Structure formats: C-alpha cells, structure tokens
Amino acid sequence: MTELVERRRVMDEAGMRRAIRRIAHEIVERAGDTDRLALVGVRTRGVPLARRLAQVIAEAEGVGVPVGELDITLYRDDVFDGLAAPEVRPTLLPFEVEGRTVVLVDDVLYTGRTVRAALDALMDWGRPRRICLAVLVDRGHRELPIHADFVGATVETTRDESIAVRLSETDAEDAVVLRSRPEERGESHGT
Amino acid sequence: MERRRRHLLDLASLPTGEIEHLLDLAESFTDISRRRIKKVPTLRGMTVVNLFMEASTRTRVSFELAAKRLSADTLNLSSSGSSTSKGETLLDTARNLGAMRPDIIVLRHRHSGAPHFLSRNLDAAIVNAGDGWHEHPTQGLLDCLTIRQHLKKIEGLRVAIIGDIAHSRVARSGITALSRLGAEVVVCGPPTMVPPGIETLGCTVTFDRDEAIADADVVMMLRIQKERLGEELFPSEREYARRYGLSRAVLERAARPDALVMHPGPVNRGVELDPDVADGPQSIILDQVANGLAVRMAVLYHCAGGEAAA
Numbered sequence: 001m002t003e004l005v006e007r008r009r010v011m012d013e014a015g016m017r018r019a020i021r022r023i024a025h026e027i028v029e030r031a032g033d034t035d036r037l038a039l040v041g042v043r044t045r046g047v048p049l050a051r052r053l054a055q056v057i058a059e060a061e062g063v064g065v066p067v068g069e070l071d072i073t074l075y076r077d078d079v080f081d082g083l084a085a086p087e088v089r090p091t092l093l094p095f096e097v098e099g100r101t102v103v104l105v106d107d108v109l110y111t112g113r114t115v116r117a118a119l120d121a122l123m124d125w126g127r128p129r130r131i132c133l134a135v136l137v138d139r140g141h142r143e144l145p146i147h148a149d150f151v152g153a154t155v156e157t158t159r160d161e162s163i164a165v166r167l168s169e170t171d172a173e174d175a176v177v178l179r180s181r182p183e184e185r186g187e188s189h190g191t
Numbered sequence: 192m193e194r195r196r197r198h199l200l201d202l203a204s205l206p207t208g209e210i211e212h213l214l215d216l217a218e219s220f221t222d223i224s225r226r227r228i229k230k231v232p233t234l235r236g237m238t239v240v241n242l243f244m245e246a247s248t249r250t251r252v253s254f255e256l257a258a259k260r261l262s263a264d265t266l267n268l269s270s271s272g273s274s275t276s277k278g279e280t281l282l283d284t285a286r287n288l289g290a291m292r293p294d295i296i297v298l299r300h301r302h303s304g305a306p307h308f309l310s311r312n313l314d315a316a317i318v319n320a321g322d323g324w325h326e327h328p329t330q331g332l333l334d335c336l337t338i339r340q341h342l343k344k345i346e347g348l349r350v351a352i353i354g355d356i357a358h359s360r361v362a363r364s365g366i367t368a369l370s371r372l373g374a375e376v377v378v379c380g381p382p383t384m385v386p387p388g389i390e391t392l393g394c395t396v397t398f399d400r401d402e403a404i405a406d407a408d409v410v411m412m413l414r415i416q417k418e419r420l421g422e423e424l425f426p427s428e429r430e431y432a433r434r435y436g437l438s439r440a441v442l443e444r445a446a447r448p449d450a451l452v453m454h455p456g457p458v459n460r461g462v463e464l465d466p467d468v469a470d471g472p473q474s475i476i477l478d479q480v481a482n483g484l485a486v487r488m489a490v491l492y493h494c495a496g497g498e499a500a501a
Contacts, residue, residue: 071219074231074232074233074261074492075231075232079233079496080495080497082496083194083496083498083499084197084496084497084498085492085493085496086496088219088220088492089219090218090219090221091219091222098227120232121231123228124226124227124228124230124231125226125228126227
C-alpha cells in the first residue's frame with residue numbers, strides 16, 4: 001500500500017478543544033435531562049473523545065455522565081472480507097441502556113456503515129429512549145441514510161483522500177489531518 | 192492474496208501467540224451471554240455442523256449454543272442417529288455432509304487424528320471437539336481462560352492435573368496450553384494411568400497426590416471413566432478415591448487455602464471429587480462451563496475467517 005502524505009491540517013489542538021467544548025454544550029442543551037444521558041464511544045478513537053466530552057460536561061454542569069465503550073466488529077457488514085477474522089475487543093457499558101438518551105461518539109463520519117453497526121450493537125443491549133450521534137469530523141460520502149446530530153467540523157474530501165484524527169491518548173498529539181496519495185496518478189501500483 | 196481455511200485441530204501445533212489471541216478473543220465474547228439479546232449477527236448465513244461420533248452432551252450443547260449466539264445455522268449429527276450405525280465410514284459421512292457446503296464442521300470422534308483426516312479431505316473449516324486420547328483443544332483453552340480470569344495470569348503458576356492422564360485428551364490439551372503459557376504443570380495419577388514420556392509435553396510427574404497439590408495454585412481433577420473399572424489399570428472406586436480423589440479433608444490438609452479446584456465435568460461425585468469440594472468455595476467448575484461457551488464462540492468466529500495461504 002502507498003504511504004499517504006499529509007496535505008492539510010483540518011484542526012489543531014486548540015481547534016479540537018473548542019469543537020469538543022461546543023459539542024458538549026450542545027449535547028447538554030439538546031438532552032435537557034442529564035440524569036438519563038450516557039455517552040458511548042465507538043472503538044477506537046470514539047472512546048477517548050467520549051471521555052473528553054464527559055469531562056467538559058462534568059466541569060460545566062457538575063454532573064457525571066456515564067461513558068461506555070462499544071466494539072462493533074461483530075456487527076460489521078464486511079467482517080470476513082479480509083483474510084483473518086478481525087480483532088474483537090470487549091464492549092463495556094457500565095449502565096442500563098434501557099430508557100436512556102445515548103450519544104454515540106465517533107471520530108470520523110464517512111460511509112455511515114460503522115454507525116449502522118453501532119446502532120444494531122447498542123440496541124442488543126437494551127432499548128434506549130433515543131440515540132444521537134456526535135462526530136468530530138464529517139467528511140461526507142454517505143452510503144446509508146445516516147446523519148450526525150453534533151459535528152465538530154465538516155470537511156470536503158474526495159474518496160481517495162483520508163482523514164486522520166490523532167488524539168493525545170492514542171497518537172501523542174491532538175490534530176485532524178487530511179492525507180492523500182503522494183502523486184495525483186500513476187505512481188507506485190502495489191500488488 | 193490466496194485465502195485458506197482456518198482449522199482448530201489441536202493446541203500442540205498452534206503457535207503460542209495464537210493461543211493467547213484466542214484467549215483474548217474469548218474474553219471479548221463473554222459479555223454476549225450477559226446481554227438482553229444474547230446473539231450477534233456475525234455468522235449469519237453460515238452453517239455449522241456438529242458431527243458427534245462419540246457420546247457427549249456438554250461439549251455438543253456448548254458448541255451448538257455458541258454457533259446459535261453467533262447467528263449461524265446449526266445441524267447436529269450423532270453416531271446413534273446417523274448412518275454410521277449402518278457401517279458408513281467417516282469419510283463417506285463427511286463427503287455427504289460436504290456436498291451440502293457447511294462452513295464449519297465440529298467433530299468429536301473416538302479416533303485420534305480424525306479431525307486432521309477430515310481437514311485434508313473437505314473444504315469446510317474443521318474444529319476438533321475431542322479426538323480419542325489425543326486432544327480437546329477448546330477444553331484446554333477454556334481451562335486457561337478460567338485460570339487467567341481468576342488469577343490474572345498463567346505464567347509462573349503451579350497447576351496440578353490429577354487422574355487418568357493416559358486416556359485423557361483434556362489432560363493433553365491442558366498440559367500443552369498451560370506449559371506453553373508459562374505455567375509449571377505437574378501431573379499425578381496411578382502409575383498405570385500415567386503414560387511414559389508425558390514429560391515431553393511440558394510437565395513433571397508424581398504418583399503422590401499430596402505432593403502434587405502442595406503449593407499448587409490450581410488443582411485440576413480429571414473424570415475417571417467408570418467403564419475402565421473392570422480393567423487392571425484401576426483398583427476400585429474406593430481405593431482410587433482414597434489415594435487420588437480430592438476430599439475436603441485432603442484439600443485442607445495438603446493444599447493451599449486459596450488453591451482453585453477445577454474439573455472438566457461431568458463429576459463422579461465421591462470418586463475423583465467429593466461433593467463438598469465440587470460445590471465448595473474453591474471450586475470454579477461453573478466458571479469453566481460459562482467460559483466454554485465464550486471460547487467456542489471465539490473459535491467459531493476465528494475459523495470463519497481465513498488466513499493467508501502459505
């Protein structure tokens with residue numbers, strides 16, 4: 001596979017901090033009742049983002065919103081497309097899903113297939129009152145009728161570009177970068 | 192890249208990293224049985240055949256439930272209800288099943304190597320559910336997972352396996368997996384039931400039960416097959432229980448107070464294990480059963496994926 005090169009910084013550390021703070025406030029405003037609210041991060045990078053949102057809500061509102069971790073591998077529509085069955089990590093939901101307003105949190109919204117899988121996974125744990133979706137970046141190109149309720153930034157992309165969200169918890173810096181192949185066309189065809 | 196089927200034939204030929212991978216995978220599957228909807232859609236449209244050519248209830252039920260919780264379609268065949276009682280060979284049975292294009296065949300057979308034989312002759316992925324005296328890989332994995340959950344590690348633990356080692360595939364898979372993951376395994380049984388050369392699997396041997404369980408973190412008791420009672424290998428139930436069985440008195444006298452007691456089931460109460468030990472606070476037998484389900488889900492999932500052809 002060709003190594004992608006960085007084209008543009010879509011968000012820097014300060015930008016990410018502001019986006020997360022804004023989303024957190026919007027969630028509280030929209031949810032009204034924070035007692036029945038829960039944040040569920042989609043593995044991998046949705047989990048630290050959900051924790052950061054919970055922290056902002058705790059600081060601003062003085063309430064502790066529970067955070068869960070969702071692994072969607074077993075619900076993917078392409079789970080056996082690769083060679084080996086992909087890694088499955090535990091799903092941890094330390095609260096009753098039944099009757100809650102659950103905010104799913106992910107880093108990038110792209111085709112919508114991950115969100116479809118996450119909705120199915122979540123529903124097998126219980127029947128939430130409502131499910132909303134918060135993403136740091138919406139890059140378009142949906143393949144399913146899915147939209148985000150809370151968005152950090154909307155970025156115009158082409159399909160051969162890639163959006164990488166880097167978080168200090170997993171990648172040693174806070175940034176969103178847009179990457180693409182080194183040359184426009186014809187370069188190094190891998191086999 | 193060419194894709195190849197992935198089997199689980201035995202633990203001896205599995206790289207240690209893959210044993211650890213399966214244990215981690217199984218850990219992730221444990222929560223499915225605790226949810227409101229105890230089912231994931233992962234193996235939807237796949238067919239799992241449970242071909243049990245030897246009596247088994249627990250293992251078959253465990254595999255069947257594991258496949259159902261992954262949304263696979265399951266088909267159960269046992270020797271008494273099939274054409275094998277009419278003299279059909281294993282290969283004939285398997286070829287006929289193969290024509291129906293199952294994705295995974297789970298095989299229990301009285302002959303060692305039967306799953307390996309099927310894997311060479313069929314397109315389906317083969318999972319060994321116990322072959323003769325050879326191996327019972329999912330049992331070995333569930334034993335490791337249960338120990339790891341309770342003691343947070345396997346490396347450096349002392350595990351005693353007591354009973355009819357010679358005729359036990361449970362022992363063979365257990366010794367292999369535990370020793371590879373760094374446990375110190377000691378086996379113990381009547382001299383007629385401990386095969387020479389068993390040390391090569393990675394264990395030491397003693398014929399003294401109290402010596403085996405002294406200092407053990409885990410005491411794994413094996414089921415005595417009563418059908419062997421008539422053979423000269425086996426003195427009498429009472430004699431066996433006295434010298435190799437585990438009673439509360441023996442446990443309190445010879446083992447550490449925090450030693451865990453395991454058994455693959457079904458227990459011959461009063462022979463290899465007394466009821467007050469089997470149901471006592473040190474017993475983790477029911478955790479083994481629950482983990483068996485998670486391990487089998489993990490194995491079916493793992494084998495439903497492929498691997499790169501060599």
